[in-house]
Amino acid sequence: MTRSQSRTRLMLSLVAEPGDPRLVAWRERCDPVELWHAVVRGAPEIPDRWHAGAADAASRVDGVLRRADEVGARWVVPGSPAWPVALDDLDQVDGIGQVTGAPLGLWVRGGGDLTSIAAAPVAVVGARGSTTYGAEVASDIAADCADQGHAVVSGAAFGIDACAHRGALLGGGPTVAVMACGVDVEYPRTHAALLRRIAEEGLVISEFPPGAEPQRHRFLVRNRIIAALSVGVVVVEAARRSGSLNTLHWADLLGRTTMVVPGPITSQASCGTHLAVRDGKALLVTSGHDVLADTFGIVDADLPAIGPGARRVWLRLGAEPQPVEQLARALRLGTVPVLRALRELEHHDVVARDERGWRRETRVTNREGGVG
Amino acid sequence: MTRSQSRTRLMLSLVAEPGDPRLVAWRERCDPVELWHAVVRGAPEIPDRWHAGAADAASRVDGVLRRADEVGARWVVPGSPAWPVALDDLDQVDGIGQVTGAPLGLWVRGGGDLTSIAAAPVAVVGARGSTTYGAEVASDIAADCADQGHAVVSGAAFGIDACAHRGALLGGGPTVAVMACGVDVEYPRTHAALLRRIAEEGLVISEFPPGAEPQRHRFLVRNRIIAALSVGVVVVEAARRSGSLNTLHWADLLGRTTMVVPGPITSQASCGTHLAVRDGKALLVTSGHDVLADTFGIVDADLPAIGPGARRVWLRLGAEPQPVEQLARALRLGTVPVLRALRELEHHDVVARDERGWRRETRVTNREGGVG
Known part of the structure; x- marks a missing residue:
């Protein structure tokens, strides 16, 4: 480039x-x-x-570049080493409504390393008008994901999004705010301090140029970036018609893991999440542990012990053996980190290899209790 | 007989x-x-x-018969016209643990008509240690089912069961308490008034003889009757290890519709219901309407208009046409009530017929909203 x-x-x-x-x-x-x-x-x-x-x-x-420089933002484009290749998947799907395609580039503001953040991020999104319950749950789930080394992606909006970012920061992990305006625009205004904090420890990103105002349409455009960047998307609260269901729809389209948190059926704020389960559009999750288990598909018992990089490699493995080189190519990583991840997975007995390469070692998940 | x-x-x-x-x-x-x-x-x-x-x-x-007579209970056995034929399904499955088989007979106490009550009942069960949320929800769902003409089956226990019975009574429908003791034994003691009320407007039934005390093992034995008697079973709240999950397991084994109500993930009382959804053992329902739609599989819009008897007939219909006589035999009903039900279903455009018989008219359920 x-x-x-x-x-x-x-x-x-x-x-x-x-x-x-x-x-x-x-x-x-x-x-x-x-x-x-x-x-x-x-x-x-x-x-x-x-x-x-x-x-x-x-x-x-x-002028735009000068403004970006003032807030410490850089312009990253496809093909550059810093580009999150997951976003290219957007060119492989049809889009929703009048929105489609991978971005021309991304404005990236903050101290975080986009490549390592993009290794295995999880999106936690939801209603602006969240309940106390939803706020607490979003914060807990985000903290659990961050604690396990996964960057938490969200939209910096009121309610669930803000709680997701705050939870991730509390969990000690980086978090990524994907904006529907310029990375220098403090929107919503009351999140100015939160956005600065995110930029310090994580990243504030946007495909809209510095100075761009948030417009109604831009939130829907932005949602596809949240979904594409993430390996899994979890919606914590959503009314029947909610922007976060649009993000879930993008995630579904992109083959990301789609998840929702249930809530009281008496709460309008959980109406959309329950409907997504009923419509078979999302898995029901009850904890950060569920989110990681469902997103990375590793048997529950091993999950805490396996790092996020190895989980990403695990995701690419199947029942058929694949050579390391093929895996590295698919993941757009070098063979050294892939091999390191495979050794880690091997240590936990979840992979096997023969002369043709590496494959998943299938074992039965053993959940305690249940109706069976 | x-x-x-x-x-x-x-x-x-x-x-x-x-x-x-x-x-x-x-x-x-x-x-x-x-x-x-x-x-x-x-x-x-x-x-x-x-x-x-x-x-x-x-x-x-x-002496047992005299005691039964005193409380207005009768002994009903397989093959008699009053026998709920759905219980015979228990002889077609393996059982759970050391419990299996259809009962030798049933003690039936109360003013309700077992045959009409058994036309299309729905079981609403759950935790003894329910929350206020669960209590409210169980009562609402039971009331909605009763209001639509469906008998509500439950176990007369503290918590969810009692709320289900009360809700059904409030909804103006009959309700059936399936006991783990004799039908003359007021257990739990504080439900004496409730049990008398159920007997007045519905039925108290048991396979244990009058005078039999509730014993730990008998609750598990009793659960299979709740499941077998019902077309669908909904669990409102259940801890991770809960008797109502045993009822759900029986329902699954018997091919009944298995459903659970979600709740806050922070509530231990909803832990078992969420796990059942995650394990693919139950559908998530958010209302009495969901319960009836999922149990009887009728497109949402038509549900309120179609009576419970017709819903039962609808359940037996498939994509392949069946003659009325065959349907009546499968349902163990006369051809006249079956034909009446088919006419009702035809009126709502959900069935079609040709020279070979009657079949479902497949239409797409049109739910509002959703992520699609």
Whole structure:
């Protein structure tokens, strides 16, 4: 990825709204530099608004970069070593409504290391209008995930999202706030201190340029990033029609593990989560332990002992043996860390190997009690 | 069924503990009268305790019948018109632990009509140590089922069971208490008034003879009757190891619809219900409406309009057409009530017929909202 391509993607992101299906259609036909040229010259089929904004974008780009620099934010694009490859999965699915596609790039603000944070993150999201119960539960689950080494991804909104971030920070793990506005925009205003804290210990990220205001549509666009970045998504509370169910839908589409926390059936705030279970759209989870067991599919007894990196490798293993090189390629990791993870898994007797490679060692989960 | 066979079954129930697997083994080899003769003469392989109790049983039988008469209880046996044929399913399954088989007969106390009550009952059971939440929910769900014409079956225990009975009575429907002691034994003592009320408007039933005390083992034996009698079983609250999960297990074994109500994950009383969902042993339900929709499988919109008798017929229908006579035989009903039910279902466009008979008209359930 050349510096010019990175800058071109940035300029494109200033003329075209992230998630726009036309952006995906164009990217299938040409590379970003060719697309930018088409935008500048106002080629046929280029939306008028893109062409009209081109000159402005070109003049704004340095100011935007300066602003980013002021808040310690960097622009990361696909193909760069820091790029979370999980986001590329967004180009493999159809999208929801008028939202689709991987982002042109990401603004990343904060002290956290995006690559290690992106190793095996879990999203904890939910209603803005949460109950005390939901707030407590979101915080506990996030703390448990963080304690086990998993970054917690959420949307920095009121209610469940804020509790998820706070729980992760309390759990001693990094947390990622995915914004529906610029990474320099303190939204909601009362979360200014929380956002600064997240940026210090984790990351605040966005595909919207610095200065971009949160707009209604942008929350739905943002939700796909939360889902794509995460290995599993858990919704703690959601009313019947709720933005967090949109995030769950993205997770489902992307093949992420979809989970919800139940609550009292007398609580409107748990209505959407119960419906998701009834509709077979999500698993029911009752703890951070359930979240990790369901997301990473490791037998319960071994879960606490196996680190997050090894869990990610485990996820890629199946009944058929795979060579280390193939696993590393699929995970876009070097063979050394993959082999280290496999040794760790081997130590816990959950993998087996033969001359063809590594596979899962299937054992029966032995939960205490139950109706059986 | 002759009067002598009925009396023989009664005497057998005085020597052999209900649910004893040896009773099933013997019943497969000979009829009750032959078995009784073997018990009396102390044939080889007859348990000593049965033989030792035979003389006593023969002398007790008139006293037992007198006692039953005093509390308005009758002895009903398989093959009699009042027998709930659903209980025969117990002879088709293996059983749980050391409990198995259909009862020798049932003591039935109260003003309700067992045959009509047994048309399409729903069991609502749960923890003795219920929370206020569980109590409220059990009462609401039972009231909704009763209001829709379904008898509510439960175990008359403290907590959820009592709330289920009370809710059904409030909902204006009959309710059935299945006892782990004689139908004349007021257990628990503080439920004496409730049990009398149930007997007035519904039924108190038991396979244990009048005077029998509740013993620990008998609750597990009793649970299979609750499950077998019902079309669906819903557990409202249950700790990780709970008797109501045993009832749920029986329901699962018998092919009844198994359901649980979720609750706060912070509540120990909902631990067992959540585990049942996670283990795929039960559906999650959030209302009486969910219970009826899941139990009778009728598309949501039509549910309130279709009566309980028609719902029972609907349950027997499939994608392949069946003649009315075949349906009536399977349901052990006359062709006239079955035809009446089919006409009702036809009116709601949920069945179709051709020259081969009647089948379900498949339509897509259209739930509002959801994550899809």
